[in-house]
Amino acid sequence: MTDTAIRNGVDTATLFATLDAVKATPEAARFQFRAENEWVSGTHNRSTIYRFFGVGEERTHERVFELDADHPAVLVGHDNGPTPVEYLLHALAACLTAGLANIAAARGVRLTSVTSTVTGDIDLNGILGLNPEVRNGYQNIAVQLTIDGDGPPEVLTSIAKQSRARSAVFDIVTNGVPVTIDVATN
């Protein structure tokens, strides 16, 4: 483990080896991620995250992750977890930050701190069905990123731009994805 191989906690040798492996076998890059959700009571429900598919085979995380979601009391819930729309903001922040660390490592830039605040403005007249002019989702999302590291501001800013340009969640949230819903009743 040398200063060159591990940067920002990223094993850059493995990162580049992974890139080379996918270049050689593009099919390895096909992944499927999954969440299994179960209703608990009211607006409280829980997802289990464990299995996924990638690099040609079924895989599992090292442990089972359980995520509780709920509404706060002001939205007629019991606050047993973040709201679904807060989880979405977290997903966006997490994707941008993971990308930043990888890209900085690949470019040989040592980061010392990355923090962000993500805010989403929503008018609940949409989901409450009280105003057909108001959309259900966020009207806009704002990300405030603060980066500290061994590099001039323009280098750190260009790493942030590249992270946005290569972020899965940024693409999903800004461009949308087709979603199919199938319903079975017992």
Place this chain on the structure above:
Amino acid sequence: MTDTAIRNGVDTATLFATLDAVKATPEAARFQFRAENEWVSGTHNRSTIYRFFGVGEERTHERVFELDADHPAVLVGHDNGPTPVEYLLHALAACLTAGLANIAAARGVRLTSVTSTVTGDIDLNGILGLNPEVRNGYQNIAVQLTIDGDGPPEVLTSIAKQSRARSAVFDIVTNGVPVTIDVATN
């Protein structure tokens, strides 16, 4: 607490009172949700969910929620949490299920079980920058919902349809939201 007032764990009297209050004061429905994220190491980072704005004032959850995100080893991480794109699937499942419980309660339908599996297909040639034809985000997302409750299949299915029609996360993920990113460097 009568059988009529609490259904599916939803306090329907409070639910209808909230709807009436927002009808009277539409401005109360303006909310802002937030995630504060901090990089830990490599692809591992952590969001704190606590403060939000709604019904005219700053509010907090009953406790601080901390969410760890990471990549699994096969994606050059250390599996300290779900991936950002898995959090997004959870957000979608959680939003649809919370809506289902509320809508069923409002319609007087008792639910006994709601489960869902949400899958997202992604080709990492996009985020790895190896194929400009491939998008960064999911190519498609599929939700398999299974609902059990006191009602004929068509009633349960219509509740699921209404949940989709009023879901904040479904709207965000299918239609997209404008996202601004501001970067500060220290």
